[in-house]
Amino acid sequence: MINKQGAWYVEEILDRKGMLERTSPVGKRQVLAANIDLVVVVASIASPPLRRGFIDRALASAEWNHLPAALVLNKIDLAGQKEAASPDLLGKVYGHAGYKVVKTSAITGAGMEEFKTLISGKTVALAGISAAGKTSLIQSIHPELSLKIGAVNEKTSKGKHTTVSARLIRLDSKTFLMDTPGLRAFSVDHIPRSELKFCFTEFDGAGACKFRDCLHETEPECAIVEAVRKGLIDRERHKSYLKLLHEENTF
Ligand SMILES: Nc1nc2c(ncn2[C@@H]2O[C@H](COP(=O)(O)OP(=O)(O)OP(=O)(O)O)[C@@H](O)[C@H]2O)c(=O)[nH]1
Ligand SMILES: [Mg+2]
Ligand SMILES: [Zn+2]
Known part of the structure; x- marks a missing residue:
């Protein structure tokens, strides 16, 4: 203007x-x-x-x-x-x-x-x-x-x-x-750990986990862990999620 x-x-x-x-x-x-x-x-x-x-x-x-x-x-x-x-x-x-x-x-x-x-x-x-x-x-x-x-x-x-x-x-x-130029690495370190679970869309459709703050890791009654066990969620996708959850500063 x-x-x-x-x-x-x-x-x-x-x-x-x-x-x-x-x-x-x-x-x-x-x-x-x-x-x-x-x-x-x-x-x-x-x-x-x-x-x-x-x-x-x-x-x-x-x-x-x-x-x-x-x-x-x-x-x-x-x-x-x-x-x-x-x-x-x-x-x-x-x-x-x-x-x-x-x-x-x-x-x-x-x-x-x-x-x-x-x-x-x-x-x-x-x-x-x-x-x-x-x-x-x-x-x-x-x-x-x-x-x-x-x-x-x-x-x-x-x-x-x-x-x-x-x-x-x-x-x-x-x-x-x-x-775009090929990327060697794709770090998502800017995403807060507690919000990573929302970035894996299929976790949503697997039936809401009854634990509100659940990180869907190993909790015995976690709906997501259960869905992985039943083959409803791909195990590799869940592994990718866990990897992101636990890594520190891997730029
Ligand atoms: N067999 C096969 N080779 C492919 C195919 N697409 C690309 N290539 C080959 O893969 C190589 C890399 O292709 P580029 O298009 O330069 O790859 P790029 O993703 O742009 O790579 P950067 O610019 O380095 O990030 C070349 O030798 C291409 O000929 C395909 O569908 N099949
Ligand atoms: Mg290119
Ligand atoms: Zn859970």
């Missing part, structure tokens, strides 16, 4: 809607993407190997900020390889946790229509470890972009951190896709 003297002044600072945050490697709260409608966590089922812990942290962080999130399982052309994770099994686990899961291959084009539908009309940030295939997915939608795509180190099976800065790419007048 301009005041009577003709000077500009700030009338209002709008909240940054839809923010993806983590705790940075030096222990500070870091905004990875702001003003987004959706974060898509991109994970490759192999090469580099899938990291469940990373996925669960990124999703928990999105929940904490009430940011809608979805999961893309990329490189499904590698399914069946010795060390590949099962896209079907993971699809069930994360679908049950309430997330839209899309299985893709940026190489064969499998699942790309579904991926396009997922992001259509939204401002979306892609997040994942290096070489999960974030840039390849964008490139596959927009071949004329000629973005830099890296390789996987054959010895370490790790990515080479090819994308070095975040970049917002306009796909059409209403769809924007943010490519």
Whole structure:
């Protein structure tokens, strides 16, 4: 706005809607993407190997900020390889946790229509470890972009951190896709321990635990522990939760 003297002044600072945050490697709260409608966590089922812990942290962080999130399982052309994770099994686990899961291959084009539908009309940030295939997915939608795509180190099976800065790419007048650099770690140290349980959405649907301040750890009559035992909640998801609950300053 301009005041009577003709000077500009700030009338209002709008909240940054839809923010993806983590705790940075030096222990500070870091905004990875702001003003987004959706974060898509991109994970490759192999090469580099899938990291469940990373996925669960990124999703928990999105929940904490009430940011809608979805999961893309990329490189499904590698399914069946010795060390590949099962896209079907993971699809069930994360679908049950309430997330839209899309299985893709940026190489064969499998699942790309579904991926396009997922992001259509939204401002979306892609997040994942290096070489999960974030840039390849964008490139596959927009071949004329000629973005830099890296390789996987054959010895370490790790990515080479090819994308070095975040970049917002306009796909059409209403769809924007943010490519981001691969993250080595996704600490959620900024989330208070007592609130972590709210960041695992499927704990909610498992029947309210009768203990009000329950951390759903080992309490004998805890509804969540019981649901894990019965197979109604995925054991690995619960393990991820417990890990976050007990870790200290692992930036
Ligand atoms: N087999 C297979 N390889 C893929 C697929 N998607 C990407 N790749 C390969 O994975 C490697 C890394 O791809 P990138 O798109 O650079 O990965 P990124 O997630 O952008 O990595 P950073 O920019 O380092 O974070 C490249 O060699 C790609 O060709 C896929 O669906 N299947
Ligand atoms: Mg990249
Ligand atoms: Zn409980």
